[in-house]
Amino acid sequence: MTMATQNLTALDVGLAWRNSFAQLGKSFYTPLAPWPLPAPYWVGRSTSTARELGLNESWLDSPELLQVLTGNQPMAGTQPLASVYSGHQFGQWAGQLGDGRAILLGETGGLEVQLKGSGLTPYSRMGDGRAVLRSSIREFLCSEAMQGLGIATSRALCVVGSDAPIRRETVETAAVVTRVAPSFIRFGHFEHFSHHGQHAQLKVLADYVIDRFYPACRASDKFAGNPYAALLEAVSERTAALVAQWQAVGFCHGVLNTDNMSILGLTIDYGPFQFLDAFNPGHVCNHSDQEGRYAFDKQPNIAYWNLFCLGQALLPLIGEQELAIAALESYKTVFPAAFERRMFAKLGLIDASDSTATADRALLQDILQLLAKEQVDYTIFWRRLSHCNADTDAQTVRDLFVDRSAADACLLRYSERLEHIPRGLAADLMLKTNPKFVLRNYLGEQAIQAAKLKDFSQVETLLMLLESPFEEHPGFDKYADFPPDWAGGIEISCSS
Numbered sequence: 001m002t003m004a005t006q007n008l009t010a011l012d013v014g015l016a017w018r019n020s021f022a023q024l025g026k027s028f029y030t031p032l033a034p035w036p037l038p039a040p041y042w043v044g045r046s047t048s049t050a051r052e053l054g055l056n057e058s059w060l061d062s063p064e065l066l067q068v069l070t071g072n073q074p075m076a077g078t079q080p081l082a083s084v085y086s087g088h089q090f091g092q093w094a095g096q097l098g099d100g101r102a103i104l105l106g107e108t109g110g111l112e113v114q115l116k117g118s119g120l121t122p123y124s125r126m127g128d129g130r131a132v133l134r135s136s137i138r139e140f141l142c143s144e145a146m147q148g149l150g151i152a153t154s155r156a157l158c159v160v161g162s163d164a165p166i167r168r169e170t171v172e173t174a175a176v177v178t179r180v181a182p183s184f185i186r187f188g189h190f191e192h193f194s195h196h197g198q199h200a201q202l203k204v205l206a207d208y209v210i211d212r213f214y215p216a217c218r219a220s221d222k223f224a225g226n227p228y229a230a231l232l233e234a235v236s237e238r239t240a241a242l243v244a245q246w247q248a249v250g251f252c253h254g255v256l257n258t259d260n261m262s263i264l265g266l267t268i269d270y271g272p273f274q275f276l277d278a279f280n281p282g283h284v285c286n287h288s289d290q291e292g293r294y295a296f297d298k299q300p301n302i303a304y305w306n307l308f309c310l311g312q313a314l315l316p317l318i319g320e321q322e323l324a325i326a327a328l329e330s331y332k333t334v335f336p337a338a339f340e341r342r343m344f345a346k347l348g349l350i351d352a353s354d355s356t357a358t359a360d361r362a363l364l365q366d367i368l369q370l371l372a373k374e375q376v377d378y379t380i381f382w383r384r385l386s387h388c389n390a391d392t393d394a395q396t397v398r399d400l401f402v403d404r405s406a407a408d409a410c411l412l413r414y415s416e417r418l419e420h421i422p423r424g425l426a427a428d429l430m431l432k433t434n435p436k437f438v439l440r441n442y443l444g445e446q447a448i449q450a451a452k453l454k455d456f457s458q459v460e461t462l463l464m465l466l467e468s469p470f471e472e473h474p475g476f477d478k479y480a481d482f483p484p485d486w487a488g489g490i491e492i493s494c495s496s
């Protein structure tokens with residue numbers, strides 16, 4: 001499978017490459033080239049990710065870049081490989097998984113670059129190594145949307161499509177997403193070596209992650225002399241902060257298996273994710289998740305469960321179980337504190353403090369309960385509330401509720417709470433915290449349907465809006481409107 005590109009000249013797109021992951025040793029990966037993709041075409045490109053990579057933007061128009069990002073020609077300086085990992089899927093040990101359809105090209109400017117959907121690897125199991133256009137557009141747009149929201153995420157440079165047929169429930173077409181992150185190492189990488197008793201490799205991996213991303217763990221006071229316990233604590237804290245942001249913005253990941261959990265606390269592996277439309281805390285966005293394990297309101301507990309798996313995997317290095325448990329404890333304080341901070345910012349409570357916390361918590365709970373009871377659109381509610389402080393009266397917010405007296409009672413308490421806060425300051429904070437634009441399923445779906453007909457303008461428009469979701473973007477109000485009735489019927493499964 002590496003033959004296809006062997007005799008072709010490597011193309012230089014002006015990037016300097018290294019691959020520190022490749023230096024970890026042979027048991028971590030299989031070197032192999034991406035498969036060629038016939039007659040590729042651009043579907044979406046992010047100039048902001050290009051800038052992040054140090055890639056001259058003019059390359060984003062070049063046929064050469066199109067060829068190297070689809071495996072049709074090798075990219076000069078890269079050392080492509082697929083890494084091995086394992087993991088727990090839907091609560092069960094799933095054994096060996098790995099990059100079944102992703103190839104790591106290497107690192108440039110301190111960022112790893114992966115091609116997702118780039119062909120079979122030794123870890124493809126029953127899969128075909130490919131990704132379909134539909135899921136690739138979703139991953140591309142959502143990566144950049146999360147970045148726009150200020151939520152830690154892998155980035156996406158581009159999506160490239162091809163008319164090559166790909167069989168899923170129906171026949172679709174192939175695409176490759178070029179995605180970028182400081183590292184794509186997952187909890188599952190640690191679980192892999194731990195499960196197989198490969199403790200030397202486990203240590204190599206942990207030392208690599210600590211030295212590169214968590215150097216402070218070597219100087220931890222709390223876990224003096226035990227950088228691995230400090231690592232577990234640091235990952236727990238980053239994960240807690242990440243999940244707090246998901247909950248605040250109404251993002252449901254959909255497949256929080258341990259192999260989809262980033263060791264850096266990034267949102268990765270976008271599949272059947274969804275931004276909530278109506279506020280339904282128990283919403284399950286993945287139609288393959290029949291038991292609702294990954295429901296929206298279960299995410300904080302699931303992330304903690306996943307951190308336990310990581311703790312278990314690190315135990316041979318940490319040594320004492322009590323230390324691992326102590327390291328995980330931090331999640332229980334960091335998550336609620338981070339979540340509250342986000343939610344109080346959504347309410348514009350610039351003076352939130354210990355003395356206001358009890359009443360603020362009660363107010364927040366009552367608002368969320370009311371939103372859930374009436375299934376109010378989550379994004380629209382918060383944006384309207386922000387505006388009602390900025391320039392309008394509360395009528396636009398009241399209009400969202402059937403039970404006006406319950407809404408009025410909540411709004412009255414809220415406005416009393418804001419009495420000592422200058423409205424302009426509250427509104428400023430709220431308009432920077434409550435996005436106008438999120439990647440609703442139906443918006444993604446419309447862009448996908450147009451892209452299937454080779455009209456990529458919707459992808460471009462959504463990218464533009466989602467890169468700066470807190471701005472008003474006059475003229476684009478329809479993208480911030482309620483979802484149409486058919487949106488409720490969209491079924492998103494693991495199939496991608």
Ligand code: AMP
Pocket residue numbers: 097098099100101102123124125126127128129130131255257259260269271496
């Ligand atoms: P996911 O839950 O989508 O992150 O995927 C779980 C595992 O299945 C990962 O190891 C993926 O690399 C692998 N996988 C998913 N889809 C495919 C595919 N079409 N071909 C090969 N491997 C796949």
Ligand code: MG
Pocket residue numbers: 259260269
């Ligand atoms: Mg995955």
